[in-house]
Amino acid sequence: MEYKKHYSVLKAECIQYLTENADFSKKCFFADLTFGGGGHTFALKDTSPNSYVFSCDQDPDALKNGRERIEREGAVGKITLFDTNFVHFPEVVKREAPQVLVEGGFDGILLDLGVSSHHFDEATRGFSFRFEGPLDMRMDYDNPDIKTAAEILETYPEKELERIFREYGEERYSKKIAKRICETRVKDPIKTTKDLENILFHCYPKEDRYGKTNPSTRVFQALRIEVNQELDVITNVVDQLFPMLKIGGRLAIISFHSLEDRIVKNEFKKISQGLELFAEILTKKPILPSEQEILENSRSRSAKLRVIERVKAPREKNKYKHLSGQTNTFDDSSDDE
Ligand SMILES: C[S@@+](CC[C@H](N)C(=O)[O-])C[C@H]1O[C@@H](n2cnc3c(N)ncnc32)[C@H](O)[C@@H]1O
Structure with missing residues (x-):
């Protein structure tokens, strides 16, 4: 199926952070x-031959x-693309590209x-209520071991559905929605995006139904x-990724909602407190897209970039402080440190 265009978020910022310490000789x-x-x-x-x-x-x-x-x-040999869930990437590199680790590790991840x-x-993937499509939502859609969204709605107990909607969607009406889904599914299977959107629509109070953001989101x-x-x-x-970096190598992560960002922030904090390998968190507050980028690509508006560097010994100053107020808008949320 034809791959729909994707705008790369925070591209210049990522490249700058990931290549700054690289020795391209x-x-x-x-x-x-x-x-x-x-x-x-x-x-x-394209950063270097x-x-x-x-x-x-x-x-x-x-x-x-x-x-x-x-x-x-003409990038064969320069780019190697593996078919894997990234959780297995460290093993795949050890098996398929051991030369990277033998030669010191990654400059940037x-x-x-x-x-x-x-x-x-793409309607057939079932991720969006904007189109009628099967409720699939698997990124790895040819993997039969992964339950589709329709299978989850059909089989999960009501309490479990409620938990998922509350924890992963921060949905206020999770209890009501889970109950309505369980009542509906005994009569009619919930198979398509529009079946689900229709159920959700009737769970929200009238004043919430037509806001700026569709509540089904x-x-x-x-x-x-x-x-x-x-x-x-x-x-x-x-x-697992951090030890695969060279000294001076960097790990950069872009997240798109607070649940992901909280995990990244906490994982970076744990790494920076480790006693065997040393790390410096370069983004005291996450980097956000500029207004210009948001104008060009509205989907970038919720992106947050955090970067951590593997260092030889702990450093004191954050030399990126000066970048904070200039090219990017910064998140001021009080739990960022
Ligand atoms: C936001 S897009 C990345 C866009 C990319 N940076 C670009 O410039 O085009 C996220 C991609 O990561 C893939 N992905 C998400 N989670 C994954 C995982 N656990 N393992 C492997 N791929 C994953 C998705 O299939 C999707 O293609």
């Missing part, structure tokens, strides 16, 4: 664990499109979390997170 290794449309991967490859990028994705459309693009743009525009804009987000186990994979991979 030698081979440099980068990793992009969320290939998507390949925007960040190709930008990393000595740059090599190891990327992965779990989405068959992203992989097919990516392999064709790598071939078409990037995760640009979540789904791509392709997922939202929260339940769709919650289901997507549950289908793809999006929070667990982040929690499980971050501390």
Whole structure:
């Protein structure tokens, strides 16, 4: 299926952070664990003739499109694209690309979390209530071991559905919605995006139904997170990636909602308190897209970039402080430190 266009979020900022300490007179290794449309991967490859990028994705459309693009743009040998969930990326590198670790590790590793525009804009994937489509929502849609959103709605106990909507969607009406779903499913299976949207519509009070954001967004987000186990994979991979960095190497993560960002922030904090490897958190507050970027791509508005560097010994000053007020708008939320 044709891969829908994806705008790469915070691209210039990611490249700057990930390449700043790289010594391009030698081979440099980068990793992009969320290939998507390949925007960040190709930008990393283009940083120097000595740059090599190891990327992965779990989405068959992203992989097919990516392999064709790598071939078409003459990047075979410079970009290696693995078909894997990124939680397995460390093992895959050890097995398939051990030279990276033998030669000292990665200069930069990037995760640009979540789904791509392709997922939202392709009706057959079932991620969006804007189109009629099957309630699938699996990124890895040819994996029969993963439950689709429709299977979750059909089989999960009411209490579990309520928890998912509350925790992953921060949905106020989670109890009412879970109850309505369980009442409906005994009569009619809930198979399509529009079946679900219709149920949700009747769960919200009239004044909430026609706001700026469609209230169904929260339940769709919650289901997507549950289908793809999006929070667990982040929690499980971050501390495995850090030791794969060279000294001076950086791990940059872009998140798109507070649940993801909280995990990234906490994982970075834990790493920075480790006693065996030393780390410096470079983004005291997360980097946000500029107003210009948000104008060009409204989906970037919720993006937050955090970066951590592997250092030889703990440093004291955050030399990025000066960047904070200038090119980017910064989040002032009080829990950021
Ligand atoms: C936001 S998009 C990345 C866009 C990309 N940076 C670009 O510039 O085009 C996220 C991509 O990561 C993939 N992805 C998300 N979670 C994943 C996981 N756990 N394992 C592998 N790929 C994942 C999705 O399939 C999607 O293609």
